[in-house]
Amino acid sequence: MALIGRLFAILFGFLAACVVAGMIVVGAVLFPEFSDFGTGSVDPDALNVVLGFGFIFVSGFALLPAMIVAAITEALSIRGALTYAVGGAIIGLACYLGLVPFDPETLRFEGIVRRHLEIMTGAGIAGGVVYWMIAGRNAGAWRAPRRPQRLPPPLPAHSPPQQDLPPP
Numbered sequence: 001m002a003l004i005g006r007l008f009a010i011l012f013g014f015l016a017a018c019v020v021a022g023m024i025v026v027g028a029v030l031f032p033e034f035s036d037f038g039t040g041s042v043d044p045d046a047l048n049v050v051l052g053f054g055f056i057f058v059s060g061f062a063l064l065p066a067m068i069v070a071a072i073t074e075a076l077s078i079r080g081a082l083t084y085a086v087g088g089a090i091i092g093l094a095c096y097l098g099l100v101p102f103d104p105e106t107l108r109f110e111g112i113v114r115r116h117l118e119i120m121t122g123a124g125i126a127g128g129v130v131y132w133m134i135a136g137r138n139a140g141a142w143r144a145p146r147r148p149q150r151l152p153p154p155l156p157a158h159s160p161p162q163q164d165l166p167p168p
Contacts, residue, residue, distance in 0.1 A: 002142040006135075010070055013135030018062065021092070021127035022054035028119040058123065061095040066131075077140025081129060084136045088128020089121050096120035 030050070069087040072078070096117055100109045 006074075006138075006142040009135045009138070010074075013131045013133075014063075014066055014070070015059070016134055017066070017088070017127035017131040018059035019055055020130045021062070021088075021123040022056075022058040023051060024123040024126050025058060025119060026050050026054035028122075058095070058127070061098065062091050062124075062127070065091040065094050070131075070135075073136060073139045075140070077143075079137055079139050081132045081136070084128040084132035085125050086128070088124035088126070088131070090124070091128070092120040092122070092124020093117070095124070 069084075069091065073083065073087070097109060097112075100112055102108075103110050
């Protein structure tokens with residue numbers, strides 16, 4: 001039963017991490033537009049749609065690497081916040097490099113934009129920390145045996161014995 005609850009915590013943590021990472025990616029990509037005061041206000045409905053697409057983008061590309069990190073940390077009961085931040089950075093890096101063309105002859109990625117790489121890595125770090133706050137702090141705790149119930153302490157030696165009442 002504890003494993004099923006843990007799976008729900010992992011799923012909720014992953015979804016929350018994807019929402020935060022998607023908001024960071026969308027905010028960082030749209031920041032040059034926000035800094036231009038001549039454009040006026042931003043339509044909230046359009047911003048909600050863009051945030052939704054950012055969430056879908058991040059969750060779609062990060063699902064497999066994030067599940068690998070979650071499985072490793074659950075199996076080894078790793079609970080450190082720094083571990084999840086580094087894991088999120090690696091996931092963000094992998095998501096970005098997965099979209100960049102790779103030249104196998106020179107073993108180099110062609111067309112890396114440093115700002116985009118930093119945005120994805122930063123979003124991965126933030127997502128990893130959010131995941132740690134929700135699910136990572138208790139990684140592997142579902143395997144710990146339950147504590148046995150403690151019996152009440154014995155009665156003092158000079159107390160009168162308890163009498164069982166007859167059934168009604």
